[in-house]
Amino acid sequence: MKLAVCNELFAGEDLARVCAIAAETGFEGLEIAPYTLADDPREIDEAQAERIGATVRAAGLSVVGLHWLLARPDGLHVTCADDAVRARTREFLCHLARLCAAMGGELLVLGSPRQRDVPDGERHEDAFGRAADLCRGVCETAGPLGVRLAIEPLAPAVTNFITSAAEAARLIEAIDHPACRLHLDAAAMASEQQPAERIVAEHAHLLAHVHANDPAGGGPGSGDLDLAPMVRALCEADYSGWLSVEVFETPLVPERAARESAATLRRLLSGSTEAAPPPRRFPAPGRVRTAAAFREHLRSVAPDLDCTLKPRGAAGPLGEPIEIEGRTLTNxxxxxxxxxxxxxxxxxxxxxxxxxxxxxxxxxxxxxxxxxxxxxxxxxxxxxxxxxxxxxxxxxxxxxxxxxxxxxxxxxxxxxxxxxxxxxxxxxxxxxxxxxxxxxxxxxxxxxxxxxxxxxxxxxxxxxxxxxxxxxxxxxxxxxxxxxxxxxxxxxxCHGYLMHELLGAHRRGGPYGGSLANRARLFSRIVAEIQSECPGLTVGARISLGDVLPFAPHPSTGVGVPATWTSGAPFEYGFGIDREDPRRMDLADPLAFVELARGLGVRLWNVTLxxxxxxxxxxxxxxxxxxxxxxxxxxxxxxxxxxxxxxxxxxxxxxxxxxxxxxxxxxxxxxxxxxxxxxxxxxxxxxxxxxxxxxxxxxxxxxxxxxxxxxxxxxxxxxxxxxxxxxxxxxxxxxxxxxxxxxxxxxxxxxxxxxxxxxx
Ligand SMILES: Cc1cc2nc3c(=O)[nH]c(=O)nc-3n(C[C@H](O)[C@H](O)[C@H](O)COP(=O)(O)O)c2cc1C
Ligand code: SF4
Structure with a gap:
């Protein structure tokens, strides 16, 4: 599954900046609402659309497709009885399909609740037939361009037409075109009688696209909706399409909302099912009044730790001289x-x-x-x-x-x-x-x-x-x-940078991966060459001696929780991580590396984690x-x-x-x-x-x-x-x-x- 974000989250921002933020906050794709590009998207031509696609790709993202299709201009409608309005709407959607293809996108998500409401006095089945005809016409244009039309069921609170996945499936069947598929939306599914996991399982064969959001209007995980069952069901159904973050209410700090949404989804995708840990307050050391009280507190947290009660400054071990490479340092x-x-x-x-x-x-x-x-x-x-x-x-x-x-x-x-x-x-x-x-x-x-x-x-x-x-x-x-x-x-x-990552390249093939000697090969070469070319220059190393699985904020409490490794042990990624339980550190391999480096003459070490x-x-x-x-x-x-x-x-x-x-x-x-x-x-x-x-x-x-x-x-x-x-x-x-x-x-x-x- 790939993560994307809908661009209206960053309302008013320049597209290149939006793309930079989206890429930086951890997304791989951008979904675009056409009304953010122009009040009337008919003014945009395919050449402009191609340039938009190029801007998105320049940031390392893919264009997922378009959504919020009929928000602007006014006067478009999918189910109304007026043939001219529907013809205009169909042509508008065909234009969007062409723009989408020119941008490099593959999807049109048909939501637009107001523009599909069955008008007062109209029979539902007539509206249904009109919508099916219109959508089939759009698919006939979109399909050959490689663009699919995804029908989005929405909550009854926002529309009276297609309010469940089952109804959407019936419409798709009536449209009867291979380019017509289903879109599911976490917030909309929350309004259905069935749980999301069942909706996903029953409709996986039609599914082309998914929105992750919260019924309260924020990003995934920002409200009460637990997305874990939906994400689990998508994984179980082998869904490999986009999971797009859609936020209805523009937050004060969109960048932060994007980052948190991405972190939440990544955590869910990595399968973490940990119960929400409650936020806790820990006594900051500065609030402890005496050294004896601090010692007691320290020992209660870590019994093997201790402290002196009266430090002696330079007269104590802090002022004891030490020799490094023939130089005497005095503290x-x-x-x-x-x-x-x-x-x-x-x-x-x-x-x-x-x-x-x-x-x-x-x-x-x-x-x-x-x-x-x-x-x-x-x-x-x-x-x-x-x-x-x-x-x-x-x-x-x-x-x-x-x-x-x-x-x-x-x-x-x-x-x-x-x-x-x-x-x-x-x-x-x-x-x-x-x-x-x-x-x-x-x-x-x-x-x-x-x-x-x-x-x-x-x-x-x-x-x-x-x-x-x-x-x-x-x-x-x-x-x-x-x-x-x-x-x-x-x-x-250390700290995840290249030389540190290379030391954890257990699964890399060739001379720089696999065995410790291979993983340390580049480090060893660098050290040997510095020693031969730079006489008198000491070589040291700062090393992350232990590491753990990535942490992310729990969506409901904000407390850090580790990702869960669900693909089965051993965990063969990283350096100093316990392969059987990657939530823990295992220093054995890093210590073996230090021994190897010590053999090369590296004696100066800075230990971090x-x-x-x-x-x-x-x-x-x-x-x-x-x-x-x-x-x-x-x-x-x-x-x-x-x-x-x-x-x-x-x-x-x-x-x-x-x-x-x-x-x-x-x-x-x-x-x-x-x-x-x-x-x-x-x-x-x-x-x-x-x-x-x-x-x-x-x-x-x-x-x-x-x-x-x-x-x-x-x-x-x-x-x-x-x-x-x-x-x-x-x-x-x-x-x-x-x-x-x-x-x-x-x-x-x-x-x-x-x-x-x-x-x-
Ligand atoms: C603003 C900032 C920049 C840092 N930059 C580096 C860096 O360039 N290289 C490095 O090895 N560690 C870097 N660190 C990590 C620190 O060297 C240190 O390991 C970390 O802050 C924990 O030590 P402390 O509790 O004494 O701050 C940085 C830390 C901070 C806060
Ligand atoms: S050094 Fe950094 S962490 Fe410490 S008080 Fe200043 S800003 Fe805060």
């Missing part, structure tokens, strides 16, 4: 990579980017892990404003300016910039590439759950040769990093979800605990590795207490901080100096730094960093959040 804080979606289109830093790096320098952390993801090629960017290796720009100067500002920040707090150990995170975004805005996925393998959200298919899979070309780009970027003065590069293997696209609750634990996220399925401390355990597992297995841990920002006031404990038990070598330094860069320095924490600047996991880029804006700590407060993006973000709060 155990690391800044995690965090991009800002704020580079130039040419991939160079802007003042926003430089400011962020300067603030990283002011943190006092000795290890700066990559700063942010740097794409090794333009097609590997996750957004049009990501930094990348651009042969047409002075990328070296751009990177040098980042290093310079980092050092400026370091000097500003009275520290020696020469002591910093700084990396550049090298990436290709693979499945999540969007170099020009809309998704342009390049994948390691076809994925049954992740392809459709980004519009990927078999043609998105990179060939062996293409993978090798990307490998060369990693090496070239590493050469550049070395020239510019970085101490190390991170061959990024999951992906921001599929399981953000795990990847960046938060109290407040981003706009496209879901409410936490569990206390976010559970995810923090998983991060700490993952680092402990790696460190416990290979004590000679230098391990940076993740998951600390959510701890807020108690970050130093937990950090010190983890270091003291040897569970990690560096405490990595992401969001915590976006809002409050001097946090590590203040902790080391034993100064009181500035509670007003602590990251409270509001997720604005994720919501903003998910809505096409630059990222930053909008709530707590004054730099962002007055930007136009801050106002847009406030509006977006306010409209979300107003949602029922």
């Amino acid at each position: 155990r804080f690391a800044v995690h990579p965090m991009e800002g979606w704020d580079g130039t289109r040419g991939g160079l830093p802007t003042e926003h980017t430089l400011r962020r790096w300067e603030r990283f320098g002011r943190s006092g952390a000795q290890l700066v892990w990559g700063g942010e993801a740097f794409a090794v090629r333009s097609d590997g960017r996750a957004n049009p404003h990501q930094l990348f290796h651009n042969a047409d720009a002075n990328t070296a100067a751009g990177l040098a300016s980042l290093l310079e500002r980092l050092r400026t920040g370091c000097r500003a707090i009275g520290q020696d910039p020469e002591r910093l150990f700084v990396g550049l995170q090298l990436t290709h975004s693979g499945r999540y590439a969007r170099p020009d805005g809309p998704p342009a996925p390049r994948t390691a393998y076809a994925h049954p759950l992740l392809d459709s959200p980004v519009g990927a298919d078999e043609t998105s899979v990179l060939t062996d040769g293409e993978l090798e070309g990307i490998g060369e780009a990693y090496v070239a970027a590493a050469r550049l990093a070395r020239e510019v003065g970085f101490d190390f590069v991170d061959v990024k293997c 999951g992906s921001p696209y599929t399981c953000p609750h795990l990847q960046r634990p938060a109290t407040f979800p981003p706009s496209d996220g879901y409410l936490p399925p569990d206390d976010p401390l559970v995810a923090v605990a998983e991060h700490l355990r993952a680092a402990r597992r790696l460190k416990g297995r290979f004590d000679d590795l230098v391990v940076v841990g993740t998951g600390y920002s959510y701890l807020q006031e108690w970050l130093p207490h937990v950090a010190e404990h983890e270091l003291s038990i040897g569970g990690v070598d560096f405490v990595g901080i992401g969001r915590g330094v976006l809002s409050y860069p001097e946090l590590p320095r203040d902790v080391l100096a034993g100064e009181p924490i500035d509670r007003k600047r602590l990251c409270r996991t509001f997720s604005d730094c994720t919501t903003a880029p998910r809505n096409g804006m630059l990222s930053g700590c909008f709530p707590l960093d004054p730099h962002y407060k007055d930007l136009p993006e801050a106002a847009r973000l406030r509006e977006l959040k306010a409209s979300e709060r107003k949602r029922p």
Whole structure:
């Protein structure tokens, strides 16, 4: 089944923008209401229709067909007794069939309740006969063009003609033309006596098209109607046509409605039948008043976790020196990579980017892990404003300016910039590439759950040769990093991006899929070539050591629920996912990979989990979800605990590795207490901080100096730094960093959040 969305959801938007949003929010097709193109669609000719089709296809979508056929102009009617009106209506529908074919579509959905009502005083059977004749005439034109006319039963509340699937089937039989088929609509089926699953099962042989919606007027899953039985019945009937989202009431944020509708349908298609989990409130760490109370709370959530009650700053394990590649670092804080979606289109830093790096320098952390993801090629960017290796720009100067500002920040707090150990995170975004805005996925393998959200298919899979070309780009970027003065590069293997996905290519054939040696082949080649071409440059890797099935908001509660894998175990997609129960992580394969990489000399590791696209609750634990996220399925401390355990597992297995841990920002006031404990038990070598330094860069320095924490600047996991880029804006700590407060993006973000709060 393929997912489409009806274009009137985005009323008033330019078509190209509608297509970009539809593609970005996870649809594969666009269904068009002709009245949105012109008040009188007869003014549109086939050449224009062809251009419309080309615009849709340019965004990677298909034109499904047309619906809301007779909404405009006035004066059209299917059943009235006036022959001239019916002749005009028939010719109008034939014109739409020609436009539909010119656009590349295959369907006309005949709904239009008012324009088919049996007029007062008319006999129903006469109207029925007139409608059958008219539709047969339309099919005679449409059929040879490859366009089918789909009759849509509608609720008795909106029309008195064809109000059940059975009546529609009788009309189709009377029309008796192979181009005439049935359309079913979730909201309309809800008005029938029979359950939707029975209607689908009984009429599957006639079915050409389905609308997913809710009787209250919103998208699928937005109201009380449970679409699961309908979707199950469609799957059981092997229905392989379009499932189109139709929203009657234009929502305040159409993009959000589209995204949520797509997520709901994907979840239903993946077969999740979990009962709706109730939203729950979890005590945020910042609300716990004492270290002893926090320790008790922590242990109640994760009995194997602990914290010190009085952190000792630089006098404790956080200030213990450590040696990396012959360099001595004097504290155990690391800044995690965090991009800002704020580079130039040419991939160079802007003042926003430089400011962020300067603030990283002011943190006092000795290890700066990559700063942010740097794409090794333009097609590997996750957004049009990501930094990348651009042969047409002075990328070296751009990177040098980042290093310079980092050092400026370091000097500003009275520290020696020469002591910093700084990396550049090298990436290709693979499945999540969007170099020009809309998704342009390049994948390691076809994925049954992740392809459709980004519009990927078999043609998105990179060939062996293409993978090798990307490998060369990693090496070239590493050469550049070395020239510019970085101490190390991170061959990024996390968060669903290409190198991470390749490590899970169990089902890929050829030299880069199947066995661990094959899946790691490209990584191994890149490492070996960097080592030989860039002497003195250390190679590290950020790795998602565990992963789980994709999560989506439950349609009725908004709480995150995992997709259900119904095709039977084992689940052979992904890296660090339990094959028998893919809702769980299994670290065995990733640990075997680390062992392999350790054999190549990779000793510097940054441990993370999951992906921001599929399981953000795990990847960046938060109290407040981003706009496209879901409410936490569990206390976010559970995810923090998983991060700490993952680092402990790696460190416990290979004590000679230098391990940076993740998951600390959510701890807020108690970050130093937990950090010190983890270091003291040897569970990690560096405490990595992401969001915590976006809002409050001097946090590590203040902790080391034993100064009181500035509670007003602590990251409270509001997720604005994720919501903003998910809505096409630059990222930053909008709530707590004054730099962002007055930007136009801050106002847009406030509006977006306010409209979300107003949602029922
Ligand atoms: C705005 C933002 C941008 C991020 N960009 C990257 C990135 O470029 N590379 C990366 O490996 N992780 C990235 N991350 C993930 C963080 O490095 C980190 O793993 C995550 O925020 C969890 O750590 P924390 O709880 O300390 O924030 C990003 C996170 C945020 C919030
Ligand atoms: S916007 Fe600021 S407070 Fe919110 S999660 Fe990001 S860094 Fe933390």
